[in-house]
Amino acid sequence: MxxxxxxxxxxxxxxxxxxxxxxxxxxxxxxxxxxxxxxxxxxxxxxxxxxxxxxxxxxxxxxxxxxxxxxxxxxxxxxxxxxxxxxxxxxxxxxxxxxxxxxxxxxxxxxxxxxxxxxxxxxxxxxxxxxxxxxxxxxxxxxxxxxxxxxxxPWMGTRSHLFLRLPPAQDQLSLPELAGACRAEFPPDFFIENAYACFLFYRKLGGYVRLNYAYQQEVALFYEQDAQQAFAVMKEWLMSKGCAPIS
CATH class of the missing domain: 3.40.1580 (SMI1/KNR4-like)
Incomplete structure (x- = not known):
């Protein structure tokens, strides 16, 4: 487990x-x-x-x-x-x-x-x-x-999250393609993928990246508050691929 x-x-x-x-x-x-x-x-x-x-x-x-x-x-x-x-x-x-x-x-x-x-x-x-x-x-x-x-x-009480959107655009990656690119750039410690979503788990985040295939555009980043450096690197990479934070 x-x-x-x-x-x-x-x-x-x-x-x-x-x-x-x-x-x-x-x-x-x-x-x-x-x-x-x-x-x-x-x-x-x-x-x-x-x-x-x-x-x-x-x-x-x-x-x-x-x-x-x-x-x-x-x-x-x-x-x-x-x-x-x-x-x-x-x-x-x-x-x-x-x-x-x-x-x-x-x-x-x-x-x-x-x-x-x-x-x-x-x-x-x-x-x-x-x-x-x-x-x-x-x-x-x-x-x-x-x-x-x-x-x-586990419920730590120190979990943070960030929701992003990958808007459709010409030459833009699809969410499954983004998931594949993320796995190649940042090999996960554990992952789950099906027709509806992909979860990429990272111990350095104390959390995971969730790509919601069902909604086609939603990307969520869950991380522990003491993993700010790893979070910043992952956030910057996702935004470089066209993701934008949802306010």
Whole structure:
């Protein structure tokens, strides 16, 4: 698993809170993953967060989901759930102290889904075990596996970004051509490319360059605040190829 920037370990207070938690209620490797990598976003999809017993309490009264004899929890039990993650689309991943397995509370569907995981030998010994759990959750929820590479973005609180536009012009590079030129000029430490986007990851940036093929003109530069020199070099190069910052 590629780590986008240097992980920020949990604070002593956060570790003390986790030490009091009953590990049995959480999925394999979850607590160990948090201690090693901190909170962050996995594969641009799932936000891995500290256990939150408060965020779902108001949802017990919203009537967002239908409940019948096949529902894994009652509407009242929603308020007793502990959220351990959210997707970038607003779905919740949670556990309930009296319910076995994981719970998926979708933003755009009417049924709460139970997610069962197969037991793994030595599943809590590997710091990346929870990444496999998240991949299995994705497969069960969406019916397919993610095709993009495996990476994790720790939430450092020191990330900056710059958005640029590559306007169409005669003899101008397309975004895929720009991505190829960037890879040749600055070989990335890790990259992902598909029909919709290209991500070029650089440890010296503590971030990446994202070229949005779907929008055809958008280029985004994500970097840590202490990587100003590397950022300046990359920004100058992108602008020399016709990119212009978006104010």
């Amino acid at each position: 590629y780590i986008v920037s240097q992980p920020k370990g949990l604070s002593e207070a956060q570790n003390q809170v986790l030490a009091k938690e009953g590990a049995a209620v959480y999925p394999p490797g979850y607590l160990r993953f948090l201690r090693r990598f901190g909170e962050g976003t996995y594969r641009g999809w799932m936000n891995v967060q500290l256990p939150d017993p408060e965020v779902l309490k108001p949802f017990a009264e919203y009537g967002l989901w239908e409940h019948d004899e096949d529902s894994p929890i009652t509407e009242q039990q929603i308020g007793e759930c502990i959220a351990i993650g959210t997707t970038v689309d607003g779905d919740f991943l949670a556990v309930h102290p009296q319910t076995e397995g994981l719970l998926w509370l979708p933003r755009h569907a009417e049924q709460v889904k139970a997610i069962s995981l197969q037991a793994r030998e030595q599943e809590d010994e590997d710091e990346e075990a929870y990444a496999l759990v998240l991949d299995e959750i994705y497969r069960q929820v969406y019916g397919s596996s993610q095709e993009v590479g495996v990476y994790y973005e």
